[in-house]
Amino acid sequence: KQEVTQIPAALSVPEGENLVLNCSFTDSAIYNLQWFRQDPGKGLTSLLLIQSSQREQTSGRLNASLDKSSGRSTLYIAASQPGDSATYLCAVREDSNYQLIWGAGTKLIIKP
Amino acid sequence: DAGVIQSPRHEVTEMGQEVTLRCKPISGHNSLFWYRQTMMRGLELLIYFNNNVPIDDSGMPEDRFSAKMPNASFSTLKIQPSEPRDSAVYFCASSSGLAGLVYNEQFFGPGTRLTVL
Numbered sequence: 001k002q003e004v005t006q007i008p009a010a011l012s013v014p015e016g017e018n019l020v021l022n023c024s025f026t027d028s029a030i031y032n033l034q035w036f037r038q039d040p041g042k043g044l045t046s047l048l049l050i051q052s053s054q055r056e057q058t059s060g061r062l063n064a065s066l067d068k069s070s071g072r073s074t075l076y077i078a079a080s081q082p083g084d085s086a087t088y089l090c091a092v093r094e095d096s097n098y099q100l101i102w103g104a105g106t107k108l109i110i111k112p
Numbered sequence: 113d114a115g116v117i118q119s120p121r122h123e124v125t126e127m128g129q130e131v132t133l134r135c136k137p138i139s140g141h142n143s144l145f146w147y148r149q150t151m152m153r154g155l156e157l158l159i160y161f162n163n164n165v166p167i168d169d170s171g172m173p174e175d176r177f178s179a180k181m182p183n184a185s186f187s188t189l190k191i192q193p194s195e196p197r198d199s200a201v202y203f204c205a206s207s208s209g210l211a212g213l214v215y216n217e218q219f220f221g222p223g224t225r226l227t228v229l
Contacts, residue, residue, distance in 0.1 A: 034217060043203060044220040089155075098143065098167070100218065102155045 002027045004092050006103035014111050015082055021075040021106050023090035028068045031093045034100070035064050035075050038087045047088075048075070052095075080110045116221035118204050124227045130192040133224045136185055137206030145218065146179055146189050147203040155203075161187065194228045201225050 003026045013019050023033070032051045036044040048057045048064040050073065056065040063076040077084055087107045091100040117136040125131055137144050146158040159169040161181045169179070176195070181187040191198055205218040 032217075036220075041225070043222040044205075046217055046219060049217045098160055098162075099157060104154055 004103040010107040012109040023073040036089045118221035128193040133189040135187045135204030141206035143207045145205040150200045
């Protein structure tokens with residue numbers, strides 16, 4: 001059974017730092033992996049989606065990588081800003097399955 | 113595009129009352145998902161529709177929960193009767209493409225925060 005883990009559960013860093021959020025999954029037979037952002041009391045915003053055949057995706061200051069063989073994905077945030085403070089969730093979609101398997105999220109706080 | 117639209121954004125009701133949550137998916141999307149999010153359990157998939165047909169409702173917690181999708185632009189999630197343990201944020205999400213076969217990024221609505229007293 002696929003399990004998705006995000007460590008750490010919470011992270012606090014000073015503004016301006018580059019940082020990496022981690023996501024690991026137990027079964028490498030995935031279709032794609034999606035990173036989301038959730039602000040307190042708000043919905044989920046899709047940040048990046050990486051297909052299983054891709055190694056990375058970039059959007060602005062965000063870069064997501066995928067290493068299927070090791071069951072890992074990272075979300076790199078460059079030059080962090082207070083507005084980046086949110087909970088970041090990763091979700092894996094398995095082959096031929098519509099379901100997303102969710103990590104518990106990493107709560108990120110960027111201190112001004 | 114307005115994105116996925118959900119209503120109401122907040123609902124406070126008393127135990128035993130019927131609650132109806134509404135969702136309008138992104139135009140052109142043919143897959144729709146209802147999720148529930150709580151602190152204890154995180155995000156749980158309740159039901160999935162493809163082309164207006166319920167494909168998997170195994171996540172629906174009890175018979176008190178029901179969902180319909182009468183057309184491609186509207187879905188409802190109903191709880192009758194509601195109980196305090198149903199208090200959660202309910203999200204609707206939509207995506208395009210056939211399940212498991214093509215690129216399938218899910219886009220989420222803002223959610224409905226339900227409180228059952």
